[in-house]
Amino acid sequence: MHVVIMGCGRLGSTLAQKLDAQGHQVAVIDRDADAFRRLGDNFGGVTVNGIGFDRDVLRAAGIERADAFAAVSSGDNSNIISARLARETFGVSRVVARIYDSRRAQVYERLGIPTIATIRWAADRMYRFLVPSDRVEVFRDPTSVVSIVETPLHRDWVGRTVKTLEDRTGARVAYLVRFGVGTLAVPSTVLQDGDQVYMIVTDETVEQVLDIAQGADKEGN
Structure with missing residues (x-):
């Protein structure tokens, strides 16, 4: 080049x-x-x-x-x-x-x-070092607006589809790790016990996304 x-x-x-x-x-x-x-x-x-x-x-x-x-x-x-x-x-x-x-x-x-x-x-990197949180962030874009965070799921999400999770949270699933192997999920992917899910969020939406994902799937479908 x-x-x-x-x-x-x-x-x-x-x-x-x-x-x-x-x-x-x-x-x-x-x-x-x-x-x-x-x-x-x-x-x-x-x-x-x-x-x-x-x-x-x-x-x-x-x-x-x-x-x-x-x-x-x-x-x-x-x-x-x-x-x-x-x-x-x-x-x-x-x-x-x-x-x-x-x-x-x-x-x-x-x-x-x-x-x-x-x-x-x-400034964002330094802030997150000085004021750590329990949130696991694996990526942040260069403009410091969009990030990918690990999103622990309530057990009620097991058996539901990725589309259901995305519809409820308003966020996208970037990828998930299943049996130690990363994979790109599609809307029809069914969430399994032990899945590590990583979602694309912004600073404005991350708390809501985590709250919904960690709570029970009250609608149940």
Whole structure:
């Protein structure tokens, strides 16, 4: 793969080194030539000094043949402008942008540009370390909105279908572990004793989902 990275800070340089070590072709853009020192002497890729949303700079980095583009500078506006150029002007299929403002991240996600809202994600990780809970969370998306949690079931759910559980809770079953093996459930999957169920939730819905799942299936069908 040929990957273009805009921004040679700690994140950009680490990403570039990792990709380079794995044998990918990497070009790194930064307006500060001194930033390239972070790449180290063993870096085998290309460095381009300039502004990451300048078309000529992007072309010098090989954007026209790029398989992927990452905008990871310290500026939200620069990141999103360069990401949109990479996708909309140069047709790069895999584009991601780091965004500090989580509100902006949600807007750009709706525009079809995957974003990593680093401040919100890091703050959420630290909060959950400082204020632990009994909830077992196995995944949280980069915008820190959607998570997958282990969802213990009341014994009354045994013999019911996944569709029934989803209809009652309003959440989706991501997967379940049965006899120690992970499996993707379908709506008709019948829940068995000993199943470990993992559901997709948000912070706003998780408590309700867990309460319903851990309570008896009062409707019984």
